[in-house]
Amino acid sequence: MRTFQTGWQQLWSIVGKDLRSELRARQVWVAMALFSALVMIVFYFAFDLRVENRAPVAPGALWIAFVFASVLGLGRTFAAEQEHGAMDRLLLCPVDRQVIFLAKLIGYLIFLAVVEAIAVPLFAAIYNLPILSGGLVVIVVLGTVGIATMCTLFAAVASATRAREVILPLLVFPLLIPVVIGAVRATQSLLIPVVNDPPWPGLLAAFDVIFVTLSVLFFQFVVED
Amino acid sequence: MKIQTLSPLVAATEMDGRMPTERDTVVEARTVRKAYGLRPVLRDVSFTVATGQCVAVLGSNGAGKTTLLRLLATLTRPARGSISIAGYDVVRDANEVRRIVGYVGHTPLLYDELTARENLLFFARMYSVPDGESRADALLRRVGMRNRANERVATFSRGQAQRVALARGILHDPPVLLLDEPDTGLDEEAIGLLRELIAERVASGLTTLMTTHTLERGLAWSDSAVVLSGGRIVHAGPSGAMTLADLRGLYANASRSAR
Amino acid sequence: MNTLASDPAKSGQQESSKPLGKGLLDPVRRYGEYVLGGALAIGMLVSIWAAFLGTPTDAVQGDVQRIMYFHVPMALLAFFAFFVVFVASIVYLLRRDERWDWLARASAEVGVVYTTMVLICGSIWGKAYWGTWWDGEPILTTTLILWFIYVAYLLLRFYSGRTESGARNAAVLGIIGFVDVPIVHFAVTWWRGLHPTGYVLNGATPDTPASVFLALLLAMATFTLLYAFLLLQLYRLERYTTEAERLRAQVEYGDDSAS
Numbered sequence: 108m109r110t111f112q113t114g115w116q117q118l119w120s121i122v123g124k125d126l127r128s129e130l131r132a133r134q135v136w137v138a139m140a141l142f143s144a145l146v147m148i149v150f151y152f153a154f155d156l157r158v159e160n161r162a163p164v165a166p167g168a169l170w171i172a173f174v175f176a177s178v179l180g181l182g183r184t185f186a187a188e189q190e191h192g193a194m195d196r197l198l199l200c201p202v203d204r205q206v207i208f209l210a211k212l213i214g215y216l217i218f219l220a221v222v223e224a225i226a227v228p229l230f231a232a233i234y235n236l237p238i239l240s241g242g243l244v245v246i247v248v249l250g251t252v253g254i255a256t257m258c259t260l261f262a263a264v265a266s267a268t269r270a271r272e273v274i275l276p277l278l279v280f281p282l283l284i285p286v287v288i289g290a291v292r293a294t295q296s297l298l299i300p301v302v303n304d305p306p307w308p309g310l311l312a313a314f315d316v317i318f319v320t321l322s323v324l325f326f327q328f329v330v331e332d
Numbered sequence: 333m334k335i336q337t338l339s340p341l342v343a344a345t346e347m348d349g350r351m352p353t354e355r356d357t358v359v360e361a362r363t364v365r366k367a368y369g370l371r372p373v374l375r376d377v378s379f380t381v382a383t384g385q386c387v388a389v390l391g392s393n394g395a396g397k398t399t400l401l402r403l404l405a406t407l408t409r410p411a412r413g414s415i416s417i418a419g420y421d422v423v424r425d426a427n428e429v430r431r432i433v434g435y436v437g438h439t440p441l442l443y444d445e446l447t448a449r450e451n452l453l454f455f456a457r458m459y460s461v462p463d464g465e466s467r468a469d470a471l472l473r474r475v476g477m478r479n480r481a482n483e484r485v486a487t488f489s490r491g492q493a494q495r496v497a498l499a500r501g502i503l504h505d506p507p508v509l510l511l512d513e514p515d516t517g518l519d520e521e522a523i524g525l526l527r528e529l530i531a532e533r534v535a536s537g538l539t540t541l542m543t544t545h546t547l548e549r550g551l552a553w554s555d556s557a558v559v560l561s562g563g564r565i566v567h568a569g570p571s572g573a574m575t576l577a578d579l580r581g582l583y584a585n586a587s588r589s590a591r
Numbered sequence: 592m593n594t595l596a597s598d599p600a601k602s603g604q605q606e607s608s609k610p611l612g613k614g615l616l617d618p619v620r621r622y623g624e625y626v627l628g629g630a631l632a633i634g635m636l637v638s639i640w641a642a643f644l645g646t647p648t649d650a651v652q653g654d655v656q657r658i659m660y661f662h663v664p665m666a667l668l669a670f671f672a673f674f675v676v677f678v679a680s681i682v683y684l685l686r687r688d689e690r691w692d693w694l695a696r697a698s699a700e701v702g703v704v705y706t707t708m709v710l711i712c713g714s715i716w717g718k719a720y721w722g723t724w725w726d727g728e729p730i731l732t733t734t735l736i737l738w739f740i741y742v743a744y745l746l747l748r749f750y751s752g753r754t755e756s757g758a759r760n761a762a763v764l765g766i767i768g769f770v771d772v773p774i775v776h777f778a779v780t781w782w783r784g785l786h787p788t789g790y791v792l793n794g795a796t797p798d799t800p801a802s803v804f805l806a807l808l809l810a811m812a813t814f815t816l817l818y819a820f821l822l823l824q825l826y827r828l829e830r831y832t833t834e835a836e837r838l839r840a841q842v843e844y845g846d847d848s849a850s
Contacts, residue, residue: 113460120457128445131484195407196441200458201430260767264760268750277746278764281739282771285778292782305781314774321770325763328684332408332756369754370840411755562844 114206121197121210126217136221139180143226146172147233156234165234166294169227170250170287176222177254178276181215181262194263194330204327208259212319215255223247242297249311250290253318257282260322263329286314358383358508358539359404364413366399373399375563376413383507384537386530388550388571391560392583397543398438400560401510404541405435417508431459434506436514440497444486448477448496451485452503459504471499475525490517498526509533511542515549527553547579561586614830615690624823631820634813641806655719658712660806664814666709666734672702672818673741673769680765683758689833692758695765697825699744701818706738727783733776740768753833 129136150168154160197207227247231238261278265271293307359381366374374396381387389397402408403415406426414421420428435441442451449468456464472481475495485493494517501509515523530553533540544550551557551571559567559582567582642660649656679695682688713731714724725731744764751757 116460117458120454124443124446124450124454127450128443131445195437196443197458198407199405199430199435199441200455201427201460202458203427260763264747264763267756267760268747269752270750274743274747274750277739277743281736281743281775282767284736285771285774288778288782310778310781314778317770317774321767325767328759328763331759369752370836370844372840372844 114203117200117202118206118210118213121202121207122214122217125210125214129214129218135180136218139176140222140225142179143172143176143222144229144233146175147226147230151233161234161236162298163295165230165236166291166298168234169230169294170291172226172230173219173223173247173251174254174280174283174287176226177219177251177258178279180218180222181258181275198330204330205323207330208323208326212256212259212322215259216251219251219255223251236298238294238297240297243294246290246293246297246308246311249308249315250286250293252315253286253290253311254283256315256318256322257286260326260329263326267329267332286311286318289314356383357381359415359417359541361403361415362413364400364403364410364415366396366403366408366411373563374403374410377560377563377565378413379558379565379568381539381541383539384534385555386534386540386542386553388554388557389541389543389560390547390550390557390579391543392586395560395586396563397560398512401435401437401512401541401543404508405433405437405510406430407435431504432507434501434504434509435512436494436497436501436510437512438516440485440493440500442485442493442496442500445484447482447484448472448488448499449481451496452499455500455503461504467503468499471503472496475499476521491519491522494518495522495525498529502529507538509538509540511540513543513545515544515546523549547576551576551579614826615694624820627816627820627823631813631816634809634816638806638810638813641802641809646802646806647800652720655716658716660810661814662709662712662716663807664811665705665712666730667811668814668818669702669705669709669734669737670772672698672705672822673737673772675822676702676741676744676765677769680762683762684766689758690830692762693826693829693833694822695762696748697822697829699741699748699765700825701821703738703741703745704821705814705818706734706741709734710738729776729780729783732779733772736775736779737772740764740771744768753836 147168150156150164150171154164154168156164227243228239230236257279258275261275261282262271265275265278268274289307289311292304293311295301296304296307357380359379361380362378364374364377365372377396377400389400391397399408403410403422404417406422406429409423414423416422417429418432420432422429442448443454446454449472452468452471453464456468461467469478469481472478475498477492477495477499480488480492485496488496494514498514501511514526518526530540530542534555542550542554551574554571556569557567557571557574557579558565559579561582566586567578638660642657646657646660648654675698676695679691679698683691683695710731713734717726717728717731718724744761747764748757748761751760
């Protein structure tokens, strides 16, 4: 019980430390939100969206923007700690590796949440869709957890290689396809309700549970050296 | 170079596992090997350190000093062999070892965007140091950074950051302190402080391992010295019995055999 | 501080004095390889005969259905190869024995080759049967994503070099990638709505001649032999490459190798 308490305190200390550094550095928050908006606008033109095809296509644009922004942001944000060797500061301390992973994940989720809080209303405005609802928040949270988990784990993997920027999306995108499918379909069903659709939010939650469990389990091997 | 006789302080251990008897052993490394890729960095390094000693780890660049300290700090694992600190294995009981060990590395290992004080408070929470605030303030005063406690580490000079790094290293009162070239970037005053710190540790029976390229300092500050060359221990013995000339001879030998 | 006498005879040097350690597949290596190669050659010839001449032409699809005799066994073995990667990765992380790492890498390489062939002959079959090279059929789509995962695996290995951390990271991907496969398949199937498409044997009725099943079994056996044969070769390649690099390191860095 005491170890759990210690771990819990350490977890939030790390999250607090990361957010504080990130707020001071203020490097990428704005850039990433802008980037997501830009991706959505590029899609807007690329697909020549009209009233009829807006609802089925727009959710794809939203999630592509999020996935791209997640991978792009990783190198520069709080996760800069995952730069090879910089992790030593935390690895030195008597903190369980699981706690370090969860702290990194939570920190990144908060970061993405801010970016999305800007991007989602923008999305609703650009595509002129009545989509802002509690349901959307749930779906965005579920999808983001899956994406952020894989990104956090494999950013650490990629940072140990010679080509981290190149290899990260190659590692993460194929693994994330189920999450992307689930998130896009769930978002679509908010716009055009489909009969007999699989329970996508539930599936997304299941994917998240699997991914978080695996990552917590295997993170220790990635940061061992 | 004459072979040093071992004083009782550094009682000999044999490969069969007899333990030193004169004093408690706090660090024990047995046939430790480590390679980066295929380049061997440490080859069958074995040694023991008695509690309360200050040990200087000497050797030219690339001799394996930093790797040895990183192994003791659990930042990397031995490929073969084992290391135990206060009876805890660095691989199996890594978190216990981390609690016991303080480490000051080549880089200050501080967060640039946080202030000196915030850094210490953060690490105090990581090590569950009781009374973190007062401990952090006391240490900042101690290393002479009290007046800059609330400035970001990013604005510090190398020496200033190193002072804060020293404070971080001893924050949790570690029984074993590992200092990797702690004197780099420090001014005369700070070096005096460092010396004081080490002397205090020796007086209160705490163990310190330190690497340095300033051989005079290494010999003067330590109880015993170990010289690494090409990943092997080429010499170990009490510092008092060793002269600078001996050391220079060892270094010269090392560079000759390094091909 | 004290060095333990460095006695090469006692300090685990024996392993490195014998450059080629035991391989996991050693028993097969000695004679098995010839038997395996011979059986493979015969199996290939018989399978080709069976697929093209020994079985009747499909009433609906015509000759193009004969792709099945290659496509289906290769697909099954590709999944099996990645299962081997999965198991070998787990064992590697538990035991840290590089031989399991060689096995994982070798199996991933064969698996990627098989998957590439599956995708190529799958889309040829699709073009002939459905009229399109690609129609998003769930199993084929899953296979494509599988291909991407394991190509990324090989790339990760390439970019990591032959390091321990590279092997560990690859093992993590080898495990998570394999666990992801059913999830991908599940998502892809449901993405297109819930209509199961079993095109593999959907023509199978009680009237299907026994020769079709026999030929399929034969092809299955042959591709299993091919997998085993390639795995063996690649595993040995891994092993010899490592040993060669180790020997080179011995020459370059001194008498005892990194291990």
